[in-house]
Amino acid sequence: MSASSQASAQKVLVFDFGAQYGQLIARRVRDLHVYSEIVPCDITAEEVREMSPSAIILSGGPASVNAEDAPLVDPAIYELGVPVLGFCYGHQITAVTLGGTVFHPEVGEYGPATLHVEGGALFEGTPTDQTVWMSHFDAVRDVPEGFTVAASTDVCPVAAMENAEKRIYTTQFHPEVKHTEFGQQILSNFLFNVCKLEKNWSMDNLVETMTAEFREKVGEDRVILALSGGVDSSVVAALGARAIGKQMTCVFVNHGLLRKGEPEQVEEVFTKQFDVDFIHVHAEDRYAELLAGVTEPEQKRRIIGTQFWKEFFAVAQQLETDGKPVKYLAQGTIYPDIIESGARKTGGKASTIKSHHNLIPFPDGVSFDLIEPLDHFFKDEVRELGLALGLPAHIVYRQPFPGPGLAIRIIGAVDKEKLEILKNADAIVREELDAYNERLFEETGERNSEHSCWQYFAVLPDIKSVGVMGDERTYLRPIILRAVESSDAMTADWAKLPYEVLGKISSRIVAEVPGANRVCYDITPKPPSTIEWE
Structure with a gap:
């Protein structure tokens, strides 16, 4: 079930063309109390029609629209009667799909630029000259039939264009980043003035939606979670407790390298406040023996990580022996983990920045289906979700903490x-x-x-x-x-x-x-x- 199916009758679909800022667009929409979610850029118009969106936003992306393998958009999307807003690549793909042209100018535009506004619904209430954030080399040269130029810069002749009759609006710059001076106002103008949406979404809506999704996906099966006591895994534990109770087993591996008082706090919260099956693995002595005399940082990390999964899978196998087979492994993967690895679930178009740190070394014969309910959210959204789920502030606002703990x-x-x-x-x-x-x-x-x-x-x-x-x-x-x-x-x-x-x-x-x-x-x-x- 899609998260939007219960979140709100109105929703904004963000088409993902591989932008590092793709999820940030959805985030900015949610900041304005409108539900949004990411979909692959190659989604068909018929699939979009079935989702009944209130608006569509086309993200940026690293490709050139003139490249042979450039991501495309179904042209019928523009004929659905749904308002469309495009940024950067979304601006350019709209132009070429509807009959305009995109060229490769001699000078690219990266970073802050001064936008000269000529008019249009997107810019209502904003000044004639304003600072925006650019990141492009290609640029629109000729707008499609029915479009007018709404803004330009000294380098970019078509920095924004619109077709008011069809309610299609695009910008070469990125309104979603904070470096764009009036970016949130531009987005607000689109959502509320053009699309006539209402501010009717909140974190409480999200809690209800995610609880129902979690419960529906798991059914009668069991879930196991490696609970570190950090924010992300704790929020997943709280969500699982709300959704399926003791069908979830939280395994807390205590390697003796946590901060003062943390093991006691974690155990108290997840044994007294939440109704889950909590297992506290006291592995302090085993870790102390393995780490004795080890000085090289990477060797410490390898020892700690390898032993962690040994401890964790020993519990999983014991559950199997006890007649409690586990189908799902829940993880606290958040959106920056996904985007930095390039392991996108929404089309896989993003460039890889670094290897995903949540890869799991499953032993032979062991495998689980993954549940990653936080993979569309940023850290501060996860904290807000944790508060809404009833987690205490000392866990929600806990300091970032490395997996190897105090050892490093x-x-x-x-x-x-x-x-x-x-x-x-x-x-x-x-x-x-x-x-x-x-x-x-x-x-x-x-x-x-x-x-x-x-x-x-x-x-x-x-x-x-x-x-x-x-x-x-x-x-x-x-x-x-x-x-x-x-x-x-x-x-x-x-x-x-x-x-x-x-x-x-x-x-x-x-x-x-x-x-x-x-x-x-x-x-x-x-x-x-x-x-x-x-």
């Missing part, structure tokens, strides 16, 4: 003493910066990850430093504080924390953490560094 925040070999030092120091860092972020939220009324701390933690280097405590010299470990501002983790800047906050963190760590006598602050942005140290 301890430089060098991992042992019990180092883990204890780092867990205690990190707990102070999180407590103080949680409070700092909360103060910013109270002052501004918004949780803006680009102005508050997005991620913050402690690192334990493999060195010791001299210090003085009381009348005695000490030779103990320094703690490195890492705190960054970011919106997507692709780039990050070090957080400009007030001196009094830094001072309090430092004094508390030195006073309260046995084995630490110094605190350093990492002020390197990403790039050139990474957020994590290993």
Whole structure:
């Protein structure tokens, strides 16, 4: 069943031509309280008619419309009487499909550009000159019959065009990105002025829809979930609990490398608040033995990852032995995971950025059907969904945390003493910066990850430093504080924390953490560094 089938009587279909921004378009529509979803670009007009959309948006894409293998659109789409909005490739494919021409100018256009508006419904309430975000080399030269030019730039003669009679509007620029000054107003004009839609969709609608979908897909079968305690897997667990209850088994593999208090918090939430079959695997001693003396970061990662799946599949096989066969494996894969791997479910047109980190090494003879209910959503949408599902704030707003846990925040070999030092120091860092972020939220009324701390933690280097405590010299470990501002983790800047906050963190760590006598602050942005140290 499509998510839209229950979400709302009105919906916007976003045709995916492989744009890195494709899902962002659907997101921007949802931000305006209208339901939207992604469909493949090669969907037929008849299939679209059966879905009864209120509007269609054609995404951008990396291809050239003049290439032999360029993605096409069914021309009959434009004859359905459904309003159409196209961006970038969607602008160009509309032009060539309906009889216009696209050429390859001498100069491309990338980044901010000044748009000169000549009129049209999309630009109502916006200035004549405005900043938009361009990313193209091809450009429309001749508009199709019935179209007029609505805007241009100094480089692009047809930066926007429209056929008001058929309600077809396209732009060469990207209204969906925040760099386009009035992008959300342009989208709003299309949805509410052109399409006459209503703001009738909310996260509560989504909870009901996703619950019904989950229940319908699973039926009477069983589901297993690797519950890390992070936001994504916790939201899937909460959704599964709501949909199918104890048909879902949540396997929490405790490798002993989590932050202070986290195993207890996870167990309490998923045994007392949600009705699922919860299994806590205490693997701390096995991991400690495997990691003893290992200093190379990638070797740590391999050991931790390999052992995790051994622990997880041992539980899955035990369930089979106990007469509880499992058909589905649920995962907390979110949309950035999909887009960065190029493993798109909506046509597979995107360029690959990096290997998908959620690939699973199934042992011989073991396989599951996958359920990935979050794969159309961004991290902040997942957090909002978690709140709507009743997850506590301390899980919903939990810091991003690497799968190998504290093992890669301890430089060098991992042992019990180092883990204890780092867990205690990190707990102070999180407590103080949680409070700092909360103060910013109270002052501004918004949780803006680009102005508050997005991620913050402690690192334990493999060195010791001299210090003085009381009348005695000490030779103990320094703690490195890492705190960054970011919106997507692709780039990050070090957080400009007030001196009094830094001072309090430092004094508390030195006073309260046995084995630490110094605190350093990492002020390197990403790039050139990474957020994590290993």
